[in-house]
Amino acid sequence: MPFGVIQTNTITMKKALILLIVACFCTTAFAQSKKNTKTTDISIPGYCCKGLNATIENTLAYERGVVEWTLHQDKKSVTVVYKEGKTTPEKIEKALAANGVRTANEKPNPRAIEKLPKCCQPAARGEASCGKM
Amino acid sequence: MIQRGDKVEQWRKEKTIITFCGLIFLVAFVCASSSALSQVTGRVVDSGSGEPLVGVGLQWEGTSAGTMSSAEGHFSLPRHERSHRLVVRYAGYQSDTIIIHSDTSFVLNLHSQAQRLKKVAVRGRRKLSFNKMTSLEQTEVITTEGLRGLACCNLGESFQNSTTVDVGYSDAVSGSKQIQLLGLTGVYSQMLLENTPFLRGLSAPFGLGYVPGQWMESISVSKGVATVKNGYEAITGTINIEYEKPNKGDRFSLNLYENSDLKSEVTARVNHRFNEHLATGLLLYGAYDTKRTDHIGHDGFMDYPLQRQFNAINRWHYENGKGFVSQTLVNYTHEERLGGDMRFEKPMRGNDSIYGFGGTTDRIHFFTKNGFRLSNTASFGSQVAGTWFRQDAFYGLSDYHGEEKDLYVNLLVNAEVSGGHIVDYGLSFRYSDVSEDLYYIPYLGYVGQVSFADGDNYSYREVLPGIFGQFTFRYGDDFNATLGLRYDYSVPPSKRFQTMFAYYANDDFESHALTPRFHFRWNVWHDWILRGSVGRGFRTPNLIAENFGVLASGRKIVQSEWIRREEAWNGGLNMSKSFKISDDREATLTIDYYHTRFVNQAVVDFDVAPDEVHFGNLDGESYSSVLQADFSIEPFEGFTASVAGKISDVRCTYHGILMRKPYTSFWKGLLVLSYHTRFDKWRFDLTTQLNGPQRLPLNKGAVQGETSPYVYMLGQITRKFKHFELYAGVENITGYVQEHPVVGYDAPFSQAFDASIVYAPLMGRLYYIGLRFNIL
Numbered sequence: 001m002p003f004g005v006i007q008t009n010t011i012t013m014k015k016a017l018i019l020l021i022v023a024c025f026c027t028t029a030f031a032q033s034k035k036n037t038k039t040t041d042i043s044i045p046g047y048c049c050k051g052l053n054a055t056i057e058n059t060l061a062y063e064r065g066v067v068e069w070t071l072h073q074d075k076k077s078v079t080v081v082y083k084e085g086k087t088t089p090e091k092i093e094k095a096l097a098a099n100g101v102r103t104a105n106e107k108p109n110p111r112a113i114e115k116l117p118k119c120c121q122p123a124a125r126g127e128a129s130c131g132k133m
Numbered sequence: 134m135i136q137r138g139d140k141v142e143q144w145r146k147e148k149t150i151i152t153f154c155g156l157i158f159l160v161a162f163v164c165a166s167s168s169a170l171s172q173v174t175g176r177v178v179d180s181g182s183g184e185p186l187v188g189v190g191l192q193w194e195g196t197s198a199g200t201m202s203s204a205e206g207h208f209s210l211p212r213h214e215r216s217h218r219l220v221v222r223y224a225g226y227q228s229d230t231i232i233i234h235s236d237t238s239f240v241l242n243l244h245s246q247a248q249r250l251k252k253v254a255v256r257g258r259r260k261l262s263f264n265k266m267t268s269l270e271q272t273e274v275i276t277t278e279g280l281r282g283l284a285c286c287n288l289g290e291s292f293q294n295s296t297t298v299d300v301g302y303s304d305a306v307s308g309s310k311q312i313q314l315l316g317l318t319g320v321y322s323q324m325l326l327e328n329t330p331f332l333r334g335l336s337a338p339f340g341l342g343y344v345p346g347q348w349m350e351s352i353s354v355s356k357g358v359a360t361v362k363n364g365y366e367a368i369t370g371t372i373n374i375e376y377e378k379p380n381k382g383d384r385f386s387l388n389l390y391e392n393s394d395l396k397s398e399v400t401a402r403v404n405h406r407f408n409e410h411l412a413t414g415l416l417l418y419g420a421y422d423t424k425r426t427d428h429i430g431h432d433g434f435m436d437y438p439l440q441r442q443f444n445a446i447n448r449w450h451y452e453n454g455k456g457f458v459s460q461t462l463v464n465y466t467h468e469e470r471l472g473g474d475m476r477f478e479k480p481m482r483g484n485d486s487i488y489g490f491g492g493t494t495d496r497i498h499f500f501t502k503n504g505f506r507l508s509n510t511a512s513f514g515s516q517v518a519g520t521w522f523r524q525d526a527f528y529g530l531s532d533y534h535g536e537e538k539d540l541y542v543n544l545l546v547n548a549e550v551s552g553g554h555i556v557d558y559g560l561s562f563r564y565s566d567v568s569e570d571l572y573y574i575p576y577l578g579y580v581g582q583v584s585f586a587d588g589d590n591y592s593y594r595e596v597l598p599g600i601f602g603q604f605t606f607r608y609g610d611d612f613n614a615t616l617g618l619r620y621d622y623s624v625p626p627s628k629r630f631q632t633m634f635a636y637y638a639n640d641d642f643e644s645h646a647l648t649p650r651f652h653f654r655w656n657v658w659h660d661w662i663l664r665g666s667v668g669r670g671f672r673t674p675n676l677i678a679e680n681f682g683v684l685a686s687g688r689k690i691v692q693s694e695w696i697r698r699e700e701a702w703n704g705g706l707n708m709s710k711s712f713k714i715s716d717d718r719e720a721t722l723t724i725d726y727y728h729t730r731f732v733n734q735a736v737v738d739f740d741v742a743p744d745e746v747h748f749g750n751l752d753g754e755s756y757s758s759v760l761q762a763d764f765s766i767e768p769f770e771g772f773t774a775s776v777a778g779k780i781s782d783v784r785c786t787y788h789g790i791l792m793r794k795p796y797t798s799f800w801k802g803l804l805v806l807s808y809h810t811r812f813d814k815w816r817f818d819l820t821t822q823l824n825g826p827q828r829l830p831l832n833k834g835a836v837q838g839e840t841s842p843y844v845y846m847l848g849q850i851t852r853k854f855k856h857f858e859l860y861a862g863v864e865n866i867t868g869y870v871q872e873h874p875v876v877g878y879d880a881p882f883s884q885a886f887d888a889s890i891v892y893a894p895l896m897g898r899l900y901y902i903g904l905r906f907n908i909l
Binding site: 057058061062063064098099109111112114115118119 | 222223381383384811812813814853854855909
């Protein structure tokens with residue numbers, strides 16, 4: 001039969017739904033202890049303009065184990081404080097590369113490069129260096 | 134390594150070509166202008182559409198000296214002693230470097246990766262919707278960001294944050310939704326899919342459900358008559374939908390949705406690029422809703438019909454990098470609906486004790502768009518679109534069968550002439566074969582015309598060649614105006630296709646349609662922008678499809694005359710202004726007024742008697758006046774608030790009396806609040822609509838005259854993770870519903886039955902959750 005009658009207790013359903021929502025949205029509350037943190041400097045040779053800041057910050061913000069970071073636009077690098085055991089500098093570099101950011105050791109994902117601001121794209125491809133900004 | 138070498142090589146080649154083109158330009162312009170300029174001046178435009186590009190960065194290579202293009206794309210900068218290479222950069226466009234050795238003035242064509250296609254999602258500045266400040270027509274754009282904050286299962290649910298477009302149900306059994314623009318039903322506006330007509334004719338009534346929300350990249354709503362390029366329709370406005378492009382979209386995206394009425398939806402999108410020229414995309418959508426609910430009225434009728442839909446698109450994108458762009462799309466939709474009595478099953482069709490509604494629709498739609506550059510200032514484009522549509526439906530004892538074949542061809546040339554003015558001209562052709570057969574028994578014991586299929590068929594064939602041209606005049610940055618004219622010739626039908634429409638009968642056939650349209654945009658003072666438009670429009674009505682709601686009632690259809698083609702004039706003024714609050718936050722204010730006046734209209738009169746509906750031509754006045762104001766502000770980072778209000782006065786002459794048009798809110802208010810935390814990890818959206826009273830037509834229900842105003846609220850929370858996002862929300866938070874939408878539910882086969890009087894939501898509070906996942 002194409003359309004069958006499905007009988008469901010609505011109240012139970014609603015309860016289940018609410019529980020599910022609560023479960024889904026409460027996973028963020030993990031404590032951030034400053035213990036066991038390490039600091040690494042990641043070089044970003046393709047850094048050309050401020051437009052790349054958002055990509056770098058958005059990547060680091062969603063990276064597990066990353067505690068905080070400081071961008072050095074003049075030195076074309078980012079200093080990342082991370083929790084040892086949760087992530088490694090290699091993992092962080094890989095994550096940046098996956099979002100189109102060229103680092104010292106990782107080549108960026110070509111599809112992600114297209115989503116970068118125009119000024120950063122040639123450098124991310126490794127084609128040319130960019131002018132002073 | 135080899136690959137990268139190739140890329141560098143190609144990049145160099147491109148650079149050479151671009152430089153070469155630039156040089157040709159330079160030579161041409163140096164020859165043309167004898168006066169010595171001290172500056173480099175010019176204009177940056179999109180190479181495909183010729184639209185000016187605003188905010189394009191121009192910088193002398195290796196220096197910090199530079200400028201940005203202003204409104205209308207103009208720029209001016211002093212030459213630099215150390216650099217001759219001007220680097221041009223703009224988000225979404227290929228960068229360009231031009232060598233300049235003398236003072237000059239030129240027009241620079243920048244190539245978008247997908248030509249003619251607007252990229253709407255503004256990175257960095259995340260807006261839910263915005264008013265296009267630079268466009269000639271007043272355009273409100275609902276972005277992907279805006280759509281993310283709504284559950285928006287389909288197009289019909291995507292306008293909840295917009296005051297411009299109202300959405301209502303056509304009746305209480307079919308679940309079909311209809312939009313209103315400027316207080317008039319959506320059929321007076323034009324639906325476009327990537328600038329080609331779609332969802333017209335018989336697709337219009339259920340069509341909003343054929344456009345899944347997750348396929349859409351953006352929706353642009355323009356008020357007032359459109360330019361003459363897309364036909365003589367579009368009287369009250371244009372709604373243009375952009376789907377995801379295969380050359381830009383992510384490799385894979387998935388959306389899962391489930392609501393508390395057990396409606397499930399799956400959307401998947403796959404894109405593949407073969408190389409830098411060719412890309413293909415597959416968009417899939419499935420919806421399944423098999424739970425019968427009767428919360429509203431407890432009348433034994435389903436609140437909402439059971440629905441099953443399968444919808445798929447395959448599209449191709451090709452560009453050769455030298456200005457040729459080709460896009461082709463094929464869409465197949467299959468939909469089944471079943472509604473009416475809670476006990477009704479499909480095999481009971483034709484049963485005269487249990488009322489049922491059912492519908493099966495199959496639809497194939499395609500378009501192919503091809504465009505190339507004729508020269509640096511001219512381009513040619515062709516659009517071919519076609520639809521095959523078949524619908525089989527029943528409302529109680531009445532049977533309906535609709536079939537449509539439609540082909541549309543549009544050829545257009547866009548050229549810039551001296552002085553920066555623009556000329557567009559072209560040819561169009563439309564072929565429509567529409568048949569609507571109705572076997573009509575509104576109630577048991579009905580005496581009257583049962584079958585509309587023999588003789589006086591609600592069918593027609595339209596062969597419509599047309600020619601059009603428009604001239605866009607520019608005066609600096611601050612004023613431009615477009616005057617367009619089109620002429621369409623309707624080929625008179627052979628006798629075989631004589632129908633109830635006078636328009637298609639040989640003796641009173643109107644072959645000629647002359648459509649003038651005028652638009653202007655004027656920067657009056659400090660970016661206070663005034664826009665205006667006026668023009669004429671025509672339309673062929675599809676009586677049954679556009680008034681499906683009638684079939685869900687015991688009302689008797691009375692038609693005493695042939696219906697002529699509809700004709701109307703529309704004019705309006707709009708004032709808008711953006712205020713900068715800080716570097717990346719702003720406030721916008723928009724106020725507009727539009728007036729539509731019908732010369733002829735297919736009038737549907739419910740007010741003669743509560744158990745009758747009269748179809749006829751307009752005899753007297755019919756108009757719509759709408760005043761609207763919108764204010765949107767981002768007071769601090771991450772928080773946006775929009776307030777809007779609208780007053781409508783829509784009246785039509787019904788059997789000699791000028792009355793308010795039924796189901797049109799006298800006023801409407803809207804408050805949209807949106808907040809997102811840093812990096813978009815959490816996002817909260819809350820929309821509150823205040824819907825004003827509406828006039829109800831004569832009916833047999835308990836509510837007569839004016840309805841009372843009501844509040845409708847919806848909210849959603851979105852949590853973004855590294856690879857996916859989760860959302861949960863509530864629709865109709867206040868739970869306000871129409872108490873008894875099915876009048877005479879205890880006698881559905883009598884004249885007392887009427888499920889066509891709908892003025893408030895038909896769904897109570899509804900919870901939903903969903904998941905979005907994508908691979909770049």
